[in-house]
Amino acid sequence: MKQLQKETNHSAIAESDCAALLMDVIPLVMRYIRTEMRSRRMRGLSIPQFRTMVFLYRNEGASLSEVANNIGLTLPSASKIVDALVERKLVSRTVLSGDRRYISLRLSKLGRSTLMQARRGAEASLAEKIASLSSSQQAVVSEAMQALASVFAPTETVSGNKSR
Numbered sequence: 001m002k003q004l005q006k007e008t009n010h011s012a013i014a015e016s017d018c019a020a021l022l023m024d025v026i027p028l029v030m031r032y033i034r035t036e037m038r039s040r041r042m043r044g045l046s047i048p049q050f051r052t053m054v055f056l057y058r059n060e061g062a063s064l065s066e067v068a069n070n071i072g073l074t075l076p077s078a079s080k081i082v083d084a085l086v087e088r089k090l091v092s093r094t095v096l097s098g099d100r101r102y103i104s105l106r107l108s109k110l111g112r113s114t115l116m117q118a119r120r121g122a123e124a125s126l127a128e129k130i131a132s133l134s135s136s137q138q139a140v141v142s143e144a145m146q147a148l149a150s151v152f153a154p155t156e157t158v159s160g161n162k163s164r
Helices: 013-038 047-058 064-071 075-087 109-130 135-152
Strands: 091-095 102-106
Touching: 013 047, 013 109, 047 064, 047 075, 047 091, 047 102, 047 109, 064 075, 075 091, 075 102, 102 109
Parallel strands: none
Antiparallel strands: 091 102
């Protein structure tokens, strides 16, 4: 956290200092976002189920194997999670006509609206936190996030949806 307390010169910051600052700050922001999203999830939805929904939001049409890899579970465990989400009508399964073994997973309308409700609440809470920054600081953060998005996810929009 020493990097957080260190005053930086915007025009002459070394890449390693920038990387160290990202390593310190991003986990703090992500912890806040995760806590906010989880606190707004649908009643009775487990954390692995919620994480599966978030993954499917960002990876529409993913396979069960991709879900299992993302949440760090075996195929049978991931299958149980997906089965429960399908039963609650939050996720839909589609068998591809060319290969019956491949099942495409996506959020249903209900699943998407449930997830978006949690996201909107988390965004509102985050906006309250960011409101303590000056407008020029908010502009710097916004510009930095756009720059990072172009470096780390050049084929995705900032909201996380793949551009078409």
